[in-house]
Amino acid sequence: MRWPLRIAIAVGLLILYWGVGYVLEDNIIEYVIRIVLFCGINAILAAGLNLINGTTGQFSIGHAGFMAVGAYTAAWTVMQLELALYGGRTDLALYEVAIVFLPALGLGGLMAALAGVVVGVPSLHLRGDYLAIVTLGFGEIIRLIFNNWPALGGALGYSGDRPLGLSVHTNFFWVASVATLVITLIANFTYSSYGRALESIRDDEIAAEAAGIPTTRFKVLAFVISAASAGVAGGLFAHLQSSIQPNDFKFDKSIDMVVMIILGGLGSVSGAVLGAFFVGLTLELTRDLSEYRLIAYALVLILLMLFRPQGLLGTREVRIWGART
């Protein structure tokens, strides 16, 4: 595709999302919109996690930790920018929101990426499953840190430096736009030569190294991109409500993500997105049965691995636009 065409598509989508968001806001109950927003955020999380767990074959089970880093960073940044630029006004126009929200999401992704480097480098320079246990520890420790950080509200959670709490910026327009951007980037990366290198690492790491692929660098790269997208999703998640708590990012959240990508088929980007919507919807529909949720998830994980280890979709992609190679 040529650049003018790409830009035209991007602008077209932005207008479309804005229009759809505008119509939804007036006509559909907030509850339904929230479910859609959660599904969109899940889709970003799943696409990101799939890059490291599915495409690269390195297991991370602490992505809620990166989400937390992104959420806290974005919430703090938005709060500081709003106080500095608008003196805490709440009736912001779309462009004014964009001025504070976009840098905040970017910074959230960046901080999560940094955390990804700290976690990824020690565990990924080795062969073996160290990433799983290190990310498990990271997810617990990061919550501990936010729990004990007085400036960010400690265990009570962060609601900014004003009684009103955080601004609720996340709406259909933002989720749809950011999700489209992040998922497109990840899909393009997965189906580039880099992505093929990652798949070769998944299939046989020693052979990949023998073929001249710098395996450590590629694994860390995939992990950092994955962490960054979780951070961006965290930023969107933070601005769905007026405060965030360390307990929003418990181990359960990491498991939700793992279930999304395993249902969708490890290694399939569109599968991950479908899995995200499926999990997002079931979470809402079965809210009354929430104590059985993790039991059901655990059974899904075990049974799928025993009888269909490639996930429901495998590495196949659902193609709605034919042009992608």
Next chain:
Amino acid sequence: MDVFLQQLVNGLSIGSVYALIALGYTMVYGVLRLINFAHSEVFMVGSYVSFFSAQWLGFDAKQPAAFGYGRALLVLVLAMAASALLGVAIERFAYRPLRHARRMTPLITAIGVSILLQNLGILIFGPNPRPFPMIIPEQRYELGGVVVTNIKLLIFVVSAVLMVGLTYLVQKTWTGKAMRAVSTNLNAAKLMGISPNRVIAMTFVIGSALAAAGGILFGLDQAKIEPLMGVLVGLKAFVAAVLGGIGNIAGAAAGGLLIGVAEQLTAGYISADYRDAITFAILIGVLLVKPEGMFGSSKIEKV
């Protein structure tokens, strides 16, 4: 100085519990090259089995008079047997069918079994902590400002006895020899007439029984147990196994003691809040600097 000695005593006692659990991680990793995530839940179940069997045998948290060493030993044996059974069942149904699958597949089932047991635990035992029955009445001794209880001593002694027993089993018996053979080279062991299934099942029996012993000792030390107790303890025990060199039994024991002392010193000198964070810092440090651990040797991978 008193603080240091006191935390050292506490650290050695809780560290020997970590060591017992670390042995299970390291043995399973030795034969299967799998991080057995479900191990921390086997530990939790062991703790609950001892809780209920202690109740059944008439022990009472509020009534320390009703004790007896024979019955305390029976509690230990029951818990170890139940956990061993659970460990073998997990291996048989969740890991054995996947022994030739891609490496990530059994890892995911391991995580699945772990979550399943945690949440069944919450459902069956209730989410709240329960006071652990004092199957041994507590006595306190003061040695120059340092308080030592008979329970801390007992924890240390029981762990030491079990570890010596394990060393004997692994080094001197045929079962142990077969286990070492399988962990060195599974296919070559098969050619020598060793049945890998039986050896792997045996590994799970021993590792799980040790975890159950750890579960009782942990309950005695902390005086309460809860369904999610395995998460952090399991993480620490795994770090202990990596610290000592994964696959190495003596290393796991030494690593457990070191982790226990490190976290108690952190609690004593820095802040109890960061007690759990120190383990994670140690893990990152070990993986960066010496990933083969204190006693492990790095292996050359052949294709």
